[in-house]
Amino acid sequence: MEYRNQGLNGGVEPDEMETFARENSSSKTRYSGVVRQKAYIFDGEGNHYNKEWDLRDGRGKEFCWYHVELPKGNQKLSQYAQYLIDSVCPPLKLQDILSLVSNGPFCGHVDSALVFRVNSPGPSSSKYTFRIAARVTENSVITVSLGRVPRLGFSPVNESILSDVPKVESPTSNEQKNKGGTVIREHLLDFLLTMNHSEEADNPVPKSVSNLVVHIIDTHVDHLQDVVANLEIELDNVELELDSGGFALKKQMLDDRRFPRMHLDLLRLLQVIAHGEQVFPRVKAHCSLKSWFHGDDINAIEELIGRLRRLKENVGFIANRVKAIQAGLDSWQAEQINKKLYYLSFLSIIFLPLSVITGVFGMNVGGVPWTMQNNPEVKDGFLNVMLLCVFMLLVVLLCFLFPTLYSHITSWRRRRATRGSSLLNWKSIFEMRVRSNNRPTSGGYWQL
Template identity: 70%
Template sequence: MELEEGGPNGEGEAEEMEKENYTDIPMKEIRTRFPGAVRKKAYTFDGLGNYFTKEWHLNEGRGKEFCWYHVELPKANQKLALSAQYLIDVLCPPLKLQDILSLVSNGPFCGHVDGALVFRVNSPGPASSDFTLRIAARVTENSLITVSLGRVPRLGFSPVGQSLLSEIPTVESPSFARETKEGDAIVIKEHVLEFLLTMNHSEGADNPVPCTISNLVFHVLDTHVDHIQDIVTKLEIELDAVELELDKGSFALKKQMLDDRRFPKMHLNLQRLLQVIAYGEQVFPRVREKCCTKSWFTSEDIVALEELIGRLRRLKENVGFIANRVTAIQAGLDSWQAEQINKKLYYLSFLSMVFLPLSIITGVFGMNVGGVPWTGQDDPAIKAGFRSVMFVSVVVLLLLLLCFTFPAIYARIVTWRKKRALRRSWSLNRKSFLKRTMKGGSHERRVYTHL
């Protein structure tokens, strides 16, 4: 997670995307078991729109001041117990083991642990996957401790007006690198520009500095939802590009997609993303309910949390729609593959039809019996051999045809019997109806004659 390293005049988040190495090693890591294993950031806020970096001492603020401590776990396939050891190494003391376990465990959770509000949205799965998202927080009146897996975009903040998007940038190119730099022009790399195009929000420099702890909590949840939205947008762009390529009808491309199992993997990633959203739907309403009882949580942030929950639900519907698109594309590829197999089977059947008469002729004239025609075997003693073999073959063929056609013959017989019984029943009912009608009419005539 890339946070701004300075005060209000810190650089934007888009410029810090280049920093991949762990350069921030606090003094406490001198005596830790895993030095440099995690990224740590510590900030203090004065409640007036200003923030300052501080040393890694897990103390709480006083009065209007509050502190934020953030730990970023590495995105590597490792056991969950190792991540817990990392947190124990950097957060104990003052946190206890139950606090660490509530922050690092998988699954949704929201409740009070040791007097502090703790919530987490940690999805299971390989930690190196881009679709495995984890965010956990421990909130008190004057401090916030957050733990994330990997970098969460837009988590940094700075005063409004320090945004990269408010300036006129220059995209870096080989020709520009040879030119002399004039003035204080902003230069962004091409991959940074592509990243900004996939974002549904402004970059981190437009985030105002929180003035209350409730602003900070909402900011963390909002960036988590923005992160999910960015992943969904990238998936939509990738899916649109794939559909355009498939419309061109490239045989090699379709074959490669089937061999790589691209869409089943994409469908699995979407299911993981849906699980993250489902966890958020469980946790965020409970966070709102528990924060409503806190005097330090403002009503404006409560309303913002309600809007965030509605946005998360709409995002779930969008991910479900993308999953249906992936399923439809995979079904189309399976149908195309079946059509290709049917064509090959058709060609094979055509070749079999061409060579079947030759096989029959070869089998007939290759029989080791007497009396085969056009072979000069005219000895009367062995002449009946060929006729006997052909007779047996015809009998076997008739038996096989009877076995294959018996179900159809049986079905026809059963249908004929049902129709016959139905016709007979209808004729009996008709005769009975006419008989009753005639009897009723004669009785009425007798009554009228008597009167």
Template identity: 65%
Template sequence: MELVRNGDAEEVEMEASRASSPVREARIHHTSFPGAVRQKAYHFDGLGNCFTKEWDLSEGYGKEFCWYHVELPKGNQKLALSAQYLIDVFCPPLKLQDILALVSNGPFCGYVDGALVFRVNSAGPATSKFTHRLAARVTENCVITVSLGRVPRLGFKRMEKSLLYEIPRVENPNSIYDEIKGRSNLTVVPESRLESESSVTVIKEHVLEFLLTMNHSEEADNPVPRSVSNLIVHIVDTHMDQLQDIVTTLELELDAVELELDK
């Protein structure tokens, strides 16, 4: 009979305990899919000011709160791959139950680990431009959202960077204006006209057509939320605008098909 010393017995018990329990890696963030998703992070001071911040998944304090948003690619990937993308950017601190609540199919609304989680998914493949998906995880001082593809007017940026606040001129190579501008080295142009034209922003025709089909303005018009509830209203509102854009696009395509059938 072989005797086991106390030290050896303790070591055997520790090995058995490690073997019977799930393996936990050190809390070091590893990026397995760099650049696979688009990420946005904002910090709100609760007084009407907004700042971009690093992706540290920290929460705010007092009136301050944070928002972290992920755009999943509109590719033909499996749902499990989308879950891996979210695990890559959200874990830690999120747990597996949080990831499943954010990325699973079908509608959902409830509490998961002390946070309010709601999810809205439309039927259809992720590659379709008519497929719409939104999920959010809300706590007292932090909001995490996940969307399929880009959502127009969702983020925030400075007013002076908005195209809506520029003096526009649509690019048209056949216009008389462009012909005159091309011969500007032979034509005397008044200095006042040069100064006014220097503040003009040239936009392409397809950009103008896109803006006309939108039922909303761009990010610069967004009022900065002062509370988490205001932020949730903004997120839902922009997704409703996106749904309206999808309906408008569908109507335009149906009209085009109808015209082709009438020929």
């Protein structure tokens, strides 16, 4: 632990730092088996080799790439920082580690090295949480990702299952296995059909650091595209289920809140894509000032930025589809509620007259004033109560109908006033014409 504290404080000499790094690579780390580490060295001529985890820079045309895969789970950011301290300290300092593991978009120079990250906040166990960061120098690249990023590594071309025509394995017959050739399982073929790119075996080996940076950004965009493609396929299947499903399926989808959760996942994807739109143009601007960054790779980063923008439009379209499906389910639920209310109102129509009749004939008016039937002066007590009920009913109806009556009376008075004013206008015009015809004229002019 002594070398780690010295590396964080920046008080280690270069020779001592190499010695500590060598000791760190030879000794067993505290989180061995939890954090996956990969180290490659490139000769600049299209060849790459595995190397030890010593975090050294390349020499001349050679350059090195060190990749750390943080485990997916419910760990906190401080736990991820401890993983990185155990893996890359020294020679990295604490400010380098914080710039790589923190949340949010970032692009800038830290200790004379270009550092950029696209780390989305959210639960690290979710498949819609993306975190990838890189520290770029002239002869080395250090990347950190959350979980495995597909297509990020390299493998020999002769190991590719896409180099031959595949044969799908049939669960009923084993004849294809005896004929030879490349036999793949059906679920693997489905996975390959959903990808918008080839597998790792067809990745060209970078010949410069700029090629490697473009490759890292390209795999990140491809990863986003794969997730969006899987969401589209899932949404298509759900739409087919809704078209062929019945009451139970729609109610189950409403109870599970499937589409609101899908909409939240799409919003997380939009946030990740927005972070990429903020970071990658700045990476392009910083890299264009480097003498060792090729112009073709600058154009490649610009194309990747365009792909991100088109992917953002596609995700927005999928979000609108999810909203439309959810709105359709909400309208279906409202329709079901209206049907139940209709049945309830139909039952009330049936039983309301019966309840009125039973209420009327079940009255006991013996204790009500002026309703004593034994008194010959007040012998119509029941009739008096019925007349009182009719009067109260008319009062209630009048209260409900008063706004409508008032609006009708107001409109009738307005029409009457308008008709009266129009009659007065026509009468005045007629009188003026009669007077003008009776007036004498002189000299061919009207008399004023």
